[in-house]
Each structure stands twice: as C-alpha cells, then as structure tokens.
Amino acid sequence: MLEIKNLHVKLEEEDKAILKGVDLTVEAGKVHAIMGPNGSGKSTLAYVLAGREGYEVTDGSAKLEGAELLDMEPEERAAAGMFLAFQYPVEIPGVGNMTFLRTAVNAQRKARGEDEMSSGDFLKAIRAKAKDLKIDAEMLKRPVNVGFSGGEKKRNEILQMAMLEPRMCILDETDSGLDVDAMKLVADGVNALRSTGRGFLVITHYQRLLDHIKPDVVHIMSEGRIIKSGGPELALEVEQNGYADILAEVQA
Amino acid sequence: MSAQARAGTRAARFQAKLAATEAQLAGLELPASSGWLRRARENALLRLKAMGLPEKRDEYWRYTDPARLSGATVTPAKVFQITDESAVFDGIDRLKLVFVDGVFDAQASDVLALEGIEISRLADAGQRDIHWAQDLYGAIETEGQSPVARPMAVRNTALASDGVLIRVTGKPSKPVSIVYRRKSETADAVLHHVIRLEPGAEMTLLENGPVAARFSIDLEACIADGATLHHVRAQGRDHERSGITHLFARLGEKSVFKSFTMSANGAVLRNEAVIWLNGKGGSAHVAGAAMGDGAFHHDDTVFITHAAPDCESRQVFKKVLHNGAVSVFQGKILVKQIAQLTDGYQISQALLLGDNSQFLAKPELEIYADDVKCSHGSTSGELDPDQLFYLRSRGMPEAEAQGLLVLAFLAEAVDEIASEELAEEIRVRLAGWVNRHKA
Ligand SMILES: Nc1ncnc2c1ncn2[C@@H]1O[C@H](COP(=O)(O)OP(=O)(O)OP(=O)(O)O)[C@@H](O)[C@H]1O
Ligand SMILES: [Mg+2]
Numbered sequence: 001m002l003e004i005k006n007l008h009v010k011l012e013e014e015d016k017a018i019l020k021g022v023d024l025t026v027e028a029g030k031v032h033a034i035m036g037p038n039g040s041g042k043s044t045l046a047y048v049l050a051g052r053e054g055y056e057v058t059d060g061s062a063k064l065e066g067a068e069l070l071d072m073e074p075e076e077r078a079a080a081g082m083f084l085a086f087q088y089p090v091e092i093p094g095v096g097n098m099t100f101l102r103t104a105v106n107a108q109r110k111a112r113g114e115d116e117m118s119s120g121d122f123l124k125a126i127r128a129k130a131k132d133l134k135i136d137a138e139m140l141k142r143p144v145n146v147g148f149s150g151g152e153k154k155r156n157e158i159l160q161m162a163m164l165e166p167r168m169c170i171l172d173e174t175d176s177g178l179d180v181d182a183m184k185l186v187a188d189g190v191n192a193l194r195s196t197g198r199g200f201l202v203i204t205h206y207q208r209l210l211d212h213i214k215p216d217v218v219h220i221m222s223e224g225r226i227i228k229s230g231g232p233e234l235a236l237e238v239e240q241n242g243y244a245d246i247l248a249e250v251q252a
Numbered sequence: 253m254s255a256q257a258r259a260g261t262r263a264a265r266f267q268a269k270l271a272a273t274e275a276q277l278a279g280l281e282l283p284a285s286s287g288w289l290r291r292a293r294e295n296a297l298l299r300l301k302a303m304g305l306p307e308k309r310d311e312y313w314r315y316t317d318p319a320r321l322s323g324a325t326v327t328p329a330k331v332f333q334i335t336d337e338s339a340v341f342d343g344i345d346r347l348k349l350v351f352v353d354g355v356f357d358a359q360a361s362d363v364l365a366l367e368g369i370e371i372s373r374l375a376d377a378g379q380r381d382i383h384w385a386q387d388l389y390g391a392i393e394t395e396g397q398s399p400v401a402r403p404m405a406v407r408n409t410a411l412a413s414d415g416v417l418i419r420v421t422g423k424p425s426k427p428v429s430i431v432y433r434r435k436s437e438t439a440d441a442v443l444h445h446v447i448r449l450e451p452g453a454e455m456t457l458l459e460n461g462p463v464a465a466r467f468s469i470d471l472e473a474c475i476a477d478g479a480t481l482h483h484v485r486a487q488g489r490d491h492e493r494s495g496i497t498h499l500f501a502r503l504g505e506k507s508v509f510k511s512f513t514m515s516a517n518g519a520v521l522r523n524e525a526v527i528w529l530n531g532k533g534g535s536a537h538v539a540g541a542a543m544g545d546g547a548f549h550h551d552d553t554v555f556i557t558h559a560a561p562d563c564e565s566r567q568v569f570k571k572v573l574h575n576g577a578v579s580v581f582q583g584k585i586l587v588k589q590i591a592q593l594t595d596g597y598q599i600s601q602a603l604l605l606g607d608n609s610q611f612l613a614k615p616e617l618e619i620y621a622d623d624v625k626c627s628h629g630s631t632s633g634e635l636d637p638d639q640l641f642y643l644r645s646r647g648m649p650e651a652e653a654q655g656l657l658v659l660a661f662l663a664e665a666v667d668e669i670a671s672e673e674l675a676e677e678i679r680v681r682l683a684g685w686v687n688r689h690k691a
Contacts, residue, residue, distance in 0.1 A: 051641075073650070074644035075647050078644070078646055090638050090642040092642065094663040095659075104643075104646035104648055107649060164647070
C-alpha cells in the first residue's frame, strides 16, 4: 500500500536534515505504529507524505499503490487515497464544518471522475458517523475546529477520515488530549474502518491507544530514522522502560 | 519658518483653493428648478465656494486623490457588460426605481406606490410643498460638515439633478430598490436621495448597479425614534467608472440603521458614511466587502458620533486586493461626554493577494465619556498557509481552497446583513467574483 524508501528530508529554509533515510512499508489491511522521542521526525514524515510545503526531499521515494506521492499536489494525494489526521488540527474561521466536509468529499469524487454525493446522502452519512463519534449537530454547524476543545478537534479529524474513506490513513498523535472515553470512541472509529484494502500508520507516544487499536507492527523512530521494528510487544517495552535501552542497543 | 509665516502660507493656500474652486464653478449652471429646491441648491453653492473643492493635500484626502471626482471634466469610462450573471437583487420581490446614467426612467421603473411609504422624484419636487423633504434636503449634509469638511457632499447638494424622496410611515411589505444603469461613456451623474422614517417605521433600501462613468450620490436619512432602516448596496463590477457616495444618517431613540456595501472594481470609488446616534439606545452598523483586481482604488471613510447614552455602533470592513489594487479605510468613533455606556466596535481588514496591493488604514477613537466600551482593530495579511494546506490535504484543489478562505475572510462583513435572503444574494455574488479572480 505505502512504500517509503530511503527518504531524506531537510527544511527548505535552513540547512537542517530531519529525515535521514526512512524505510517503511505498510501493507494493505495492516496497522503500523510509530513511536519515538519528541523531535525525532514523526510529524515531519507525516507532513511530507501529505505534501506540506516547507520541506525539501533530497533523496528517496514514497509510493502509494505504486504511484509516486512526492510528485503530487496535496489534493492529488488526497484523491489518491492519502489522509492525515493532524497532530494540531487547523482552525478555519468563517468556513462551516459541514460545508468544508461536503466540499472536500465532492472535490475528491470529482478528481476520481465519480458523481458528486447528493445533499441527502451526505447529510445521512455525516449524521450517522457524527453520532458514532458523539459529535453533536451543533458542532457540525460551527466553523471548522474554531472553539473546539482539544478532544473535539481530534474527534473531528476522525469524522473527516470516516467521511472521506481514504485507503491510507496516517494518524499523528490522535490520542493526545483525549480523555479515556474519547480515546475509546476514536479507537472504535478507527477499528470500524479497518479493512483488507486499507492501511494505517499510527503515530503515538502511548501504549494505551494501542490497547484499543491493535497494531501489526511497531516501529521506533529516532533522529530521522526507523531504528527498530517489531511486534506489539515493542510498544509495551517502550511503555515500561522508555527509549534509553533501545537507543543504547542500536548504538552498540 | 516662523509660526506666523506658516499661518501666512496656509492662508495663501486656502485663498488659492477658493480661487480655483471659483474658477471651476464659474460657468456652471445649477439644474433648472424652483422653490425650496432652488434655494437649497443656491445655498449649497455658496457654502461650497466658501469651503473650496477638495485637494490631495487636504488631510482627509491624503490617501485618495479627489481630482477625478471633483474635476471639471469626466474621465470617460467604458460601459462594462455583464453577461455571466443576472443583476443583483433580480430575484428579490421589491419596488424598483431605475436611473439610467443618473436620470430617472419611469418606463423601466415600477409605479411609485407602496403601502406605508410616499415616494417622489427630486427632479420635479421643487414646486411642490413637500415639507418634510424641504426640512431635510441639504440639512443633514450641512450638519455633516463639522468637524470635517466634506465639500464633495456640498457639491452634490448644489448640483444633484435627480434622486428620490421617500417618507416611510409604516412597514412597507417589500424593499425599495434603486437600480442604476449605464449607457454613456461620459455621463456625470449627481443624485441626491432623502429618506425620512417616521417613529416606529421600518424599511429596506437596496441600491445596485454601476450608476455612470462618474457619479456622486448623497443619501440623507432621518431615522426617528424606534424606526429601522436596512440598507444593502452592491456597486457593480464596472471597471473604469469613478464615484463618490455620502451616507448621512441621523438616528433617534432606539432606532436602528444597518448599512452594507459590496464594491467590486472601479478606478476610484469613495464611500463616506456619517452617522449620529442622537437618541438613547440607538444602533448603527456600517459594513463593507470590497474586492479589487488591478487598477482599483477604493476608499471607505466612516465617521460615527455617539451623542446619546446606551448606543451601539459597529464598523466592519473587509477588502480583498489583487494585483496592485489599493484600498483605504478611515474610520472614526467619536464618543461625546454625554454618551455613557457606549458600545463601539470597529474592524478593518485587508487580504493582500499578490505583491503590490496596498491597504492604508487610519482607525481613530475619540472618547469624552468615561464609562464606555470601544474597540478597534486593523490588519492586513495574506492567506494562511496552514489553513490552505489543511483544506488541500482534504482534497480541495488549490484555487477552490483559496476561494473558500477568501469568502471566509469576507463572511464577518456579510453577516452584518440582517436579512438572510439578502445576505445569501450577496454571498453568491462574492463567490462569483472570487471564482473569476483567482489569486
Ligand atoms: N518547519 C520547521 N522549522 C524548524 N524546525 C522544524 C520544522 N519542522 C520540524 N522541525 C524540527 O524537526 C525536528 C522533528 O520534528 P517533528 O515535529 O517531526 O518531531 P516529532 O517526532 O513529531 O516530535 P513530537 O513527538 O514532539 O511530536 C524537530 O527538531 C523540529 O524542531
Ligand atoms: Mg509530532
């Protein structure tokens, strides 16, 4: 599904390398988790895959089902099936959440040569999905993320994911700022989307989320590289002992 | 230079200004009229000669060159044909009054009859005893000459050849809609409207269209106790025309005035609003959404005086400027000592798309009462790259995402329109403009 090879990324504005050769493959139907110390480059990887400006890819490739993502505009990546749940969802005053979502859904359908979704179908779908995530109708009418609590913003990201039905979902610390119940809701939302044709890359600092969203593979990122990969037990090890042992082991 | 010498230079300059005004007005004929209207015009002409036409050097005209608006000759302006959308307010049930190049067109207009209002045409009002209009024509404008002189408004009172006089006694069932059409490339239209709302009356006034190659429109509104005037104006998409408008409004106790203006394009366009809150509990909102691409110079100049306690005022102006367009905002809130518990708000913001667009803002507060709440802010900036990326990451093409953000930027001004039907009509026009002028 997603195949990242030897990805090197530096900041566009300064001479600072952030990703220093990332190799990572997420197969369809699988959930991969990335953990790693603050500043190790996890969000940068997510942003670069989604096409944010400000970074320069100096080497490597990132393919989504064989198509080179790095050559595409952000909206083309979205239409190709890429979705990023932001670590810090952006507030957009003046744009209603509902308008935003309908415009996005239809823009993607148009790009794929599909018919637009009728307002009736759209409303029905969004109401059902919002209800599952305990997002009330009032929140759908408000401007995108404006005045939303931290947890509401994260749930709103998952709502967007549910409506857009992407093939490759990257979740950047979607669990941070969520209370225990909200974390369960979000995990249920993600689990409902798990299917054989869809891949997940879940960035998190905590084992807790992975109790609900069982990963197939766990990667540890440090200083711009994946330094270790393993099964779910790797997350438990990090939870108990921190990163010191793993870092020492790799350096040795 | 000594203080005395400076004063001497100032006096000499003023004399030169008066001489220039005198010379320019020398051959000028006032529009044919008789009775009270003739007297009001002659009086205005005298006032204008004592005041002088505006010059770029005047403080109040620092950012906008008045030459094209006040000069003896009209700069020709091609008529801009719109084929891609219907005229604004076409779908609204209304009483339509049509002016072509500044002349009333009875054929194209509806019959001037509507329950709750009396309407007459300025051009044939002189001989008739329209007491209420006689008392207001040029009178509110005269009050508006202090503390800042507005010679272009005086010029209008002297030279206006047509307009409407509307007295509202009830709550008419539909808006009165003034439609300005253009045919000539050189017409110089001077129109003057007077509106009086009797206590408790309520009306919506619509204005739309490009007016003339050059135009001047004065609107004097007297809004009595408990009355409400809604005003929504769309100044067309005409590229080369130039114009100036003045809105003078005097509000009584618990009365409401809400004015919104959409302006797109135009070589020079200045909209002045001068408002007095004279009675307790009054409310005045003036808002504008202006969009320019290229050779566009637009100016909003607003002066709101709180002269009674417990009043509220809002100024909300948004400008979208592409490719070297220039926009000016001069907005003032004056709170007199008596005006305790004033709630004043003013915001002016520009979205600069393209490198050499310019926003010149001069927000001012002058407050003499001690228990007031007044805030003002002015910003100019570009589209937020994080917002743009967020939208694109959800699949919106760049141009569409930009359009959505531009409309979001304008939303606060449009939200000032009380009628949802009219606000929606304006939103559709704004969206059309934004789609035609991609960044
Ligand atoms: N636009 C930028 N300008 C300057 N530095 C940047 C920029 N983007 C990323 N960095 C730097 O790159 C490094 C990696 O940042 P990134 O946000 O990817 O880390 P992270 O692994 O997501 O951390 P966290 O766990 O705290 O979210 C950090 O040192 C960060 O300061
Ligand atoms: Mg991060």
